[in-house]
Amino acid sequence: MGAILDTPHTDKTTENGTGNDLRYGVCSMQGWRVEMEDAHCAQVGLPDLDDWSFFAVFDGHAGAYVSAHCAQNLLKTILQTEKFRQYPTAVETALQKIKLKIRDGFLTLDEKMKQLPEVESGEDISGSTAVSALISPSHFFFANCGDSxxxxxxxxxxxxxxxxxxxxxxxxKDRIQRAGGSVMIQRVNGSLAVSR
Structure with missing residues (x-):
């Protein structure tokens, strides 16, 4: 767990917007942490997909670097996955393909972040959970990683x-154990409370 303040920072930052028949609001508060470790992304109208929107929250851990990087890059990474916009016209096939491309975007960003100089050198040890919603004119696509x-x-x-x-x-628990880890006191290797 990161460093804790004597008293929480309770100032709130707010943001709101509209578009694509949506209204959204975002509110964040630093709380007890020494720095704000969380980040978000709210975008109405995507490149070449004007009637789509994307919202995500990243719960940072042990620093803000990874959560901020995710907020800036997850959507771009999803949209850049091979043939994201070229999904088939058959609805069920299209839905499955979009789900796979969102998953690919998460995994691709994770691999790219491992190669960031600050992460690769161990200078930055932060991490982040993620929860997102990609909204098309007809569907909601939820994705999460971690306990958000x-x-x-x-x-x-x-x-x-x-x-x-x-x-x-x-x-x-089974996945963690098959990878050589353990679960003790409800944590990965007795330390990490989130398993992804």
Whole structure:
């Protein structure tokens, strides 16, 4: 865990916008951390996809470098994945292809970040969870990595929510153990509370 202040910074930064029949609001607060470690991305109208929008929150850990990098680069990386915009016209095939390209974007950005000089040298040890929503005129595409959660609510009832990646979940625990790690006191190797 990062350094903690004696009293929290409770000043809030807000942002809002409209477009594509959407209204959004963002509010962030530093809290108890020595620096603001979290970041976000809110974009209405994407390059060559004017009627699409993208929203994401990145919960930084042990610093702000990785979360800020993700906020600036995840959408670009997803859009640059091979043939993202050239999905087939058949709806079910198109949906599956878009899901795969979002996943590819997350994994590609992760690989690129490992090669950043500050990360590769060990100078920066920060990390980040991520939760995002890519919104087309007809669909919501939620994606998450870590224990940040996205929820779609209709009339006050949860219609959909993402699945947290926590070490104690049986699927995550099995994946961690197969990779040579362990889960102790509900943490990866007794230390990290997030499994991805």
């Amino acid at each position: 959660r996205g929820v779609l609510s209709r009339d006050g009832v949860t219609a959909f929510s993402t699945f947290d990646h926590k070490p104690v979940n049986p699927i995550e």
